[in-house]
Amino acid sequence: MKRNTNLPSCLLALAVVASLLISCTSTEIPQFEVKKWEKLTLSFEGPETSEEASDNPFLNYRLLVSFTKGDRSLVLPGFYAADGNAAESSGTSGGVWQVRFRPDEEGEWEYEASFRMGKDIAISDDPTEGEPLSFDGERGSIKVTSPAAGEEGRLVVGSDQYLHYQDSKRIFLKGGAGSPENFLAFLDFDGTERGELPEQRDGEATAKDGLHSYAPHIKDWKEGDPSWQEGKGKGMIGALNYLADKEMNVVYFLTMNIGGDGKDVWPYTGYEERFRFDCSKLDQWEIVFDHMDKLGLMIHMVTQETENETLLDEGDTEIQRKLYYRELIARFAHHLKVTWNLGEENGPAPWTPDGQSNEQRKAMATYLKTHDPYQNYLVIHTHSQQHEKDELFDPLLGFPYLDGMSMQIANRSTSYQDTRDWLAKSAQTDKPWIITIDEIGHHSRGVDPDDRSDNNQDSVRAEVLWGNLMAGGGGVDWYFGWRNHNNDLQCEDWRSRDRVWDFTRHALHFFNTHLQVAQLEPQDALTQGDQNYCLAAVGQTYAVYLPFGGTVSLDLSDQVGTYEVAWYDPRSGGELQKGMLATVEGGGLVSLGTAPSEQDQDWAILVSKN
Numbered sequence: 031m032k033r034n035t036n037l038p039s040c041l042l043a044l045a046v047v048a049s050l051l052i053s054c055t056s057t058e059i060p061q062f063e064v065k066k067w068e069k070l071t072l073s074f075e076g077p078e079t080s081e082e083a084s085d086n087p088f089l090n091y092r093l094l095v096s097f098t099k100g101d102r103s104l105v106l107p108g109f110y111a112a113d114g115n116a117a118e119s120s121g122t123s124g125g126v127w128q129v130r131f132r133p134d135e136e137g138e139w140e141y142e143a144s145f146r147m148g149k150d151i152a153i154s155d156d157p158t159e160g161e162p163l164s165f166d167g168e169r170g171s172i173k174v175t176s177p178a179a180g181e182e183g184r185l186v187v188g189s190d191q192y193l194h195y196q197d198s199k200r201i202f203l204k205g206g207a208g209s210p211e212n213f214l215a216f217l218d219f220d221g222t223e224r225g226e227l228p229e230q231r232d233g234e235a236t237a238k239d240g241l242h243s244y245a246p247h248i249k250d251w252k253e254g255d256p257s258w259q260e261g262k263g264k265g266m267i268g269a270l271n272y273l274a275d276k277e278m279n280v281v282y283f284l285t286m287n288i289g290g291d292g293k294d295v296w297p298y299t300g301y302e303e304r305f306r307f308d309c310s311k312l313d314q315w316e317i318v319f320d321h322m323d324k325l326g327l328m329i330h331m332v333t334q335e336t337e338n339e340t341l342l343d344e345g346d347t348e349i350q351r352k353l354y355y356r357e358l359i360a361r362f363a364h365h366l367k368v369t370w371n372l373g374e375e376n377g378p379a380p381w382t383p384d385g386q387s388n389e390q391r392k393a394m395a396t397y398l399k400t401h402d403p404y405q406n407y408l409v410i411h412t413h414s415q416q417h418e419k420d421e422l423f424d425p426l427l428g429f430p431y432l433d434g435m436s437m438q439i440a441n442r443s444t445s446y447q448d449t450r451d452w453l454a455k456s457a458q459t460d461k462p463w464i465i466t467i468d469e470i471g472h473h474s475r476g477v478d479p480d481d482r483s484d485n486n487q488d489s490v491r492a493e494v495l496w497g498n499l500m501a502g503g504g505g506v507d508w509y510f511g512w513r514n515h516n517n518d519l520q521c522e523d524w525r526s527r528d529r530v531w532d533f534t535r536h537a538l539h540f541f542n543t544h545l546q547v548a549q550l551e552p553q554d555a556l557t558q559g560d561q562n563y564c565l566a567a568v569g570q571t572y573a574v575y576l577p578f579g580g581t582v583s584l585d586l587s588d589q590v591g592t593y594e595v596a597w598y599d600p601r602s603g604g605e606l607q608k609g610m611l612a613t614v615e616g617g618g619l620v621s622l623g624t625a626p627s628e629q630d631q632d633w634a635i636l637v638s639k640n
Contacts, residue, residue, distance in 0.1 A: 060170035080123035206280035208507030225301030428459030446497035476511030536603030589616035
């Protein structure tokens, strides 16, 4: 038995030497200490085998570890880890199985391992199936101490159509990168290549000739940051550093695009394989995901795309899909900011008729949600047209294992109303949804790069970003289209949208600093004037947004007292500013005056009771 916490791979050898090492046959009970919310990896020495062994170690062996504290019990799946150091060694064989535990409660925990062997046992839910072997029954204890300063806990789904941090209860609104979708097609990952030549198709980006290197971001790698195998990974780690330095908090990417657009991302040992996983590649992914944790970046994992949604089990949730989801859960579910996205553009459409049915969607959502011990946020990405969303998602309203909609918008001007409509629909059920916008039209452009002379960034900011947030949505991931440079499959440099990250940061700052969004509701009937959106806790706080500038009046007819009026610049951010009027009085329909400057540009107005 050996233990290591959340250390960079480059320190792994030192950690192993310094860790407490206990033989599986030892009578001494292992005891560990870890902080609340800190990752603990337990390694168990089992039978020698390999990724290609005739008795498949991913399918015919099963590690489950029960973690118990008082009346609570958390059963975590483990995984075959080759030699236990595969990220560095590129090892494909060995006798190490691992489990990753991230405790959410202080105090004394006990654990007990179940390690059994049998045909297809990995996907069996029967705890008695198969035969025990090796370290089965091994036990230990863990002392969980107080969390690190500033740690807010896991993101959990609230009852108010928002994500919350489990400890601080603070609402999480997301903003970040939705491209490149094949982010993990990175030349420094083991076993990563193009499985077949990408197709040239109208309406879709085409993958670049080689894999991603993220060379423009190597300069953003910092001393002390992780890498592997004598300096690999710096481009990707630097890219994540850049995004976090811009105060973004999410990255969206596919974990499997076999037969899809890029054909260059998969967790398996080969492009045609469905039952065996690449241990070193997945350990290298974990190094990157650990760094995303450190940077506060949500790991938005899209498990398939529209072209391959029937690749596994013909769309059903049987042996192939269960094994795929089990491996993702065992290796990555412990991270604190996880989105499971069941599929990009999921479901049949005229141009992709071979799609999953609603029953198949429900089956995979049920399996993933009921087998994820951490109960991470789970969504499905939509098609762009309204009638397609209605047809495919109306039957899913109220489904207990779906937490929200990862929405695609064909016309960005409908972002506000589409968000409002789906929030209202889901609010009528026992399962309110979180609604985020993760792809915008026109699909050829998405959000344009800064250097495009006719770039659409101002309208994207006003209509999509502020539109979603003002409607009560959960935020955005920015999609880069297929015609621009640094597009959805070819992006090497996130600086290509530097202004977009600034606009996103300014919006998140306004909502996180000046509003208690869970207490506010859309109240457009209270405003009159040019096009505007209103989000309010009536009688106390009103946030009014003018997407195209102009003036607005606010109905305070049923209110009394004085209200302060302050303006916020969505283009430049900064502090609240004074406009023409510093205060207004309740008792009637009141003009909020004019903006401090650039009155034909978008502005947000904060009206709060004195």
